[in-house]
Amino acid sequence: MKLAGKAHRFKQDDDINTDYIISGRYKFKIQDPVELAKHVMEDLDPDFYKRITKGDFIVAGRNFGCGSSREQAPMVIKYAGISAVIAKSFARIFYRNCYNLGLPAIEADVDKIEAGDQLEVDLNSGIINNKTKGLEIKIAPLPPTMQILLKDGGLVEHFKKHDGFKI
Numbered sequence: 001m002k003l004a005g006k007a008h009r010f011k012q013d014d015d016i017n018t019d020y021i022i023s024g025r026y027k028f029k030i031q032d033p034v035e036l037a038k039h040v041m042e043d044l045d046p047d048f049y050k051r052i053t054k055g056d057f058i059v060a061g062r063n064f065g066c067g068s069s070r071e072q073a074p075m076v077i078k079y080a081g082i083s084a085v086i087a088k089s090f091a092r093i094f095y096r097n098c099y100n101l102g103l104p105a106i107e108a109d110v111d112k113i114e115a116g117d118q119l120e121v122d123l124n125s126g127i128i129n130n131k132t133k134g135l136e137i138k139i140a141p142l143p144p145t146m147q148i149l150l151k152d153g154g155l156v157e158h159f160k161k162h163d164g165f166k167i
Contacts, residue, residue, distance in 0.1 A: 001123040003083040005055035009115040010044045017067030022076045037079035054081035059113050065094025074098040102154030108139045
């Protein structure tokens with residue numbers, strides 16, 4: 001599976017919590033995921049949603065997605081058109097929720113990725129190609145099981161498609 005897009009980074013790099021990803025003030029106000037996605041990351045950058053092009057990446061430091069187990073956080077990232085989140089590390093429940101919803105969460109050394117860099121990510125071979133800087137960053141190739149879940153749109157969609165869990 002290959003992904004391509006532009007890197008987006010925030011001034012706060014580490015410990016971006018789920019309330020920064022989608023503010024709790026929208027939790028019960030907006031039920032439509034497409035509408036909710038228009039508020040993604042707005043507490044860190046009010047104009048973030050307006051700058052996203054489908055396929056772009058969020059790039060962050062350590063402990064991305066900490067704070068709660070709300071599935072709205074990875075859901076709004078996905079519905080906003082972000083193809084993957086690339087970070088040094090993730091809060092475990094956020095990481096699991098990403099794959100449950102069909103959003104790649106990629107752990108990598110992101111020190112050489114800046115905002116605006118054009119990236120190509122190959123989840124099969126385990127390489128992030130920073131096209132802007134002409135360098136490759138190695139990542140662990142995504143296991144086939146996880147690739148199938150992503151291809152099917154997440155765990156729930158996989159269950160629907162296969163009438164249960166089949167790999």
